[in-house]
Amino acid sequence: MHSRNIYRNGIDFAELSAVYPPLRKYIDKASNPHKTIDFKDQDAQRCLTEALLHRDFKLKIRLPPDRLCPPVPNRLNYILWLQDITLASRYLDEPNTQSIVLGIDIGTGASAIYPLLACSLEKSWEFVVSEIDPSSFVTARQNISTNELDDRVQIIQSHAAVPILLPLHLDKERRFDFTMCNPPFYSSLQEVIQSAEAKQYGPNAVCTGAEIEMITSGGESAFVGKMVIESLDIRERCKWYTSMLGKLSSVAEVVDILKCHSIDNYIIMEFVQGQTRRWAVGWSFSDTRLPDTISRIQNPNPTISKYLPTHNTILQPVVSVSRGSLYERLSSILSSVAHIHIRSQGALSVGAPAETNGIRPGPNLGYLVSVQENTWSRSARRRKKRRVDDLESNVGPDRQNIAAASGERLASSHMACSIMVKESFKNTNFAFGAKEDQDSSLQDFIVEFTWRKGQVRELFDSFCSHVSRKVVTSTWS
Numbered sequence: 001m002h003s004r005n006i007y008r009n010g011i012d013f014a015e016l017s018a019v020y021p022p023l024r025k026y027i028d029k030a031s032n033p034h035k036t037i038d039f040k041d042q043d044a045q046r047c048l049t050e051a052l053l054h055r056d057f058k059l060k061i062r063l064p065p066d067r068l069c070p071p072v073p074n075r076l077n078y079i080l081w082l083q084d085i086t087l088a089s090r091y092l093d094e095p096n097t098q099s100i101v102l103g104i105d106i107g108t109g110a111s112a113i114y115p116l117l118a119c120s121l122e123k124s125w126e127f128v129v130s131e132i133d134p135s136s137f138v139t140a141r142q143n144i145s146t147n148e149l150d151d152r153v154q155i156i157q158s159h160a161a162v163p164i165l166l167p168l169h170l171d172k173e174r175r176f177d178f179t180m181c182n183p184p185f186y187s188s189l190q191e192v193i194q195s196a197e198a199k200q201y202g203p204n205a206v207c208t209g210a211e212i213e214m215i216t217s218g219g220e221s222a223f224v225g226k227m228v229i230e231s232l233d234i235r236e237r238c239k240w241y242t243s244m245l246g247k248l249s250s251v252a253e254v255v256d257i258l259k260c261h262s263i264d265n266y267i268i269m270e271f272v273q274g275q276t277r278r279w280a281v282g283w284s285f286s287d288t289r290l291p292d293t294i295s296r297i298q299n300p301n302p303t304i305s306k307y308l309p310t311h312n313t314i315l316q317p318v319v320s321v322s323r324g325s326l327y328e329r330l331s332s333i334l335s336s337v338a339h340i341h342i343r344s345q346g347a348l349s350v351g352a353p354a355e356t357n358g359i360r361p362g363p364n365l366g367y368l369v370s371v372q373e374n375t376w377s378r379s380a381r382r383r384k385k386r387r388v389d390d391l392e393s394n395v396g397p398d399r400q401n402i403a404a405a406s407g408e409r410l411a412s413s414h415m416a417c418s419i420m421v422k423e424s425f426k427n428t429n430f431a432f433g434a435k436e437d438q439d440s441s442l443q444d445f446i447v448e449f450t451w452r453k454g455q456v457r458e459l460f461d462s463f464c465s466h467v468s469r470k471v472v473t474s475t476w477s
Contacts, residue, residue, distance in 0.1 A: 001273055002080040006056060007073040013037065020051035045069045049111075057120040061143045067110040067136055072117075074278065077271040078180065078244060079118050081280060084294045085240055085267075086177055091452050092368070092416060098124060102174065104167045104238070105129040106181035106227075108155065110139040114180060115153045128167040128176075130158040164223070165230045168238060175236075178282075181243040183223040184216040220245055221253035224281065228257050235285040240267075242282035248304065251279050255307045258283055266309050267295035279304075287414070289451040312451040314461075316468040317424065320442045326421060326471070330447070333470045334367060334419075338375040343368045345418075366420035368452070374459060376466045415454035417463065422446045447471060 001008050013035045017023040026037045026044035037044040046063045052072040053059040063069050086101050101124055105114045108129035115127040131137040137157050144153045158166050165179065216223050224243045231241050245251055251268060258266050266283040267290055292298075292313035300308060318326060334342055345368050424444035449464040451457075 001073065001271060002077045004080050005073060005076055007076070011052070016051050016055060019055045020047075023047050023051045042069070045071075053113075053116075057117060059116050059120060059147055061111055061113070061116065061146070062139060064110050064135070064139055067139070070109065070111050070113045071273070072113075074271070074273050074276065075113050075117060077273070077278075078182075078280060079114065079121065081269055081271075081294070082118070082178055082180060082242070083122070085242075085282065085290065088290050088294055089177070089239055089288045091418070101125045102176045103127050104165070104176055104179040106164060106179060106243075107131060107158075107183065108136075108140050109182075110136040110143075112140040112143045112153070112155070114182075116143065116147060116149065119149055119152050125152070127153045128171070129153060129155050130166050131155065132158040132160065163230050164227050165234060165238075168234050172237070176238040178240040178242055179227075179238055181224070181227070183220045183243060219250070220247065221250040221257075224250070224254050225257045228254070228261065228263070228283070231283070231285070232261060239286050239288065240282050240284050242280060245279040245281060248277075248279065251281065251304060252307050254281050264309070265289065268297060268304075268308055269294070270297045270300070270304075287453050287455045289453060291450045310457065314449040314464045314468075316447040316449070316464070316471065318445045318447055318471055319424075321445065322442055323421070323445070326445055326447075329471060330367070330419065330421070330467070333467055334369060337371065337466075339372060340375075341370040366418055366448075368416065368418050369463075370414070370416040370453075371459070371463065372414055374462055377462060415456065415459040415463065416452045417460055418448075418450045418452055419467070420448045420450070422448055 013023070013027050017027055023037070026041065026047055027035055029038065029041075029044070037048055039045060042065065046065070046069045049063060049069055049072055050061065053061060056072075082103070101122065103115075103118065103125060105112075105127055106129075108115060108131050110133075112129060115129055118125050118127065129140070131140055134157070137155065141155050144150060144155060156167065156170065163169050164181075168176065168179075218225075220243075224245070227241060227243065231238070243254075245254065255266070255268070263283050263285070265285070265288075266281065268282075269280045271278045271280065289295075289312045292311055295312060296308050297304060334340060344365055422445065424446050447468065449460075449467070451460045454460060
């Protein structure tokens with residue numbers, strides 16, 4: 001479960017029923033010492049969802065008995081992950097800038113729970129949502145209106161013959177921050193039956209979904225695969241394309257599709273709620289890169305490890321050094337790199353970095369650096385000298401062509417990364433009776449490099465290697 005999910009420590013059903021009295025009868029009816037509901041009771045499930053939305057998000061919705069009843073904790077995980085993605089994608093924005101975040105929900109369902117949850121959490125978010133089922137479309141529109149969100153959530157009727165990413169085809173002028181989707185898991189009714197039979201002790205909760213919400217031709221991986229194909233034409237008009245997946249095998253299939261189309265900028269996350277495990281996948285054609293905490297499953301099992309994207313975060317341990325001297329050395333190393341732009345910012349303010357004067361940050365601060373090309377390695381300096389020699393030895397159109405080609409290389413290789421200094425979990429300063437002033441005491445640190453922008457991974461890797469080598473060498477000199 002997401003670290004910011006308010007249901008991480010469970011739900012107090014007695015307390016919830018005191019705020020939402022209609023839930024009481026289902027707790028009493030369950031007759032168990034833990035004061036919970038019977039999750040195999042469809043009416044109880046719907047009442048629980050209504051109660052949580054009412055108490056925690058001030059939302060009022062109608063859930064039809066013949067349509068899917070979405071569990072709030074599970075749906076909240078997805079929204080919180082999208083919050084992380086959006087904040088990290090705007091990491092390079094100027095401090096204290098705010099603008100509208102525009103999302104798309106593919107197949108919003110009768111509840112329209114995703115845009116309702118998101119708009120209740122984020123006042124600057126707006127949505128265009130689609131729904132293919134006429135019955136669910138009508139109910140979703142009612143739920144949006146009931147919560148007075150018509151000005152922030154636009155719903156459109158989709159059809160089987162139109163593209164999955166219909167909102168992006170209807171409005172080709174607007175740029176979207178993300179798409180989200182929770183596609184049907186199964187490819188046939190037989191697969192649904194086989195899945196239920198495969199559960200040794202039977203399902204923990206009754207499934208309330210209609211056939212149109214549970215079954216799609218080819219299953220969920222084929223559905224998301226179509227999204228990938230459609231996104232190849234739309235590309236950067238949407239920054240991040242994302243979808244939930246209900247089966248681990250689908251993760252491998254979708255990643256294979258992404259790689260088949262040479263999409264290397266993709267992300268995978270896992271959400272666990274009780275015995276339910278779900279995965280989320282996303283991809284982008286932009287040069288925005290996301291930290292490992294958002295883009296990769298932490299402590300993955302061997303089955304899924306090989307499908308995870310390459311690390312965008314690199315950690316360099318630095319032992320037995322004072323905080324002040326480490327910052328001083330980092331500032332010196334960065335300042336020595338030619339054609340580099342450096343900005344100081346707060347380690348904890350990912351969405352709104354705090355800028356300071358100069359490039360030397362104080363405690364708990366880090367650096368945001370930007371470079372256009374490799375200027376730090378010996379080979380880079382040799383290449384630069386050759387370019388200068390070529391320019392000096394050519395005149396007229398030839399010289400102009402060389403200069404233009406050089407400019408194109410610079411633009412294509414632009415790279416930005418953040419550098420944060422964090423205390424190591426294993427510190428030795430207190431064991432050796434160090435001074436109380438942590439800026440002057442010897443400690444173990446982690447220098448964390450996170451790729452934020454760029455298309456050339458080698459540029460990020462080379463820069464991290466250069467800075468890391470000099471930092472570590474300086475601590476022993």
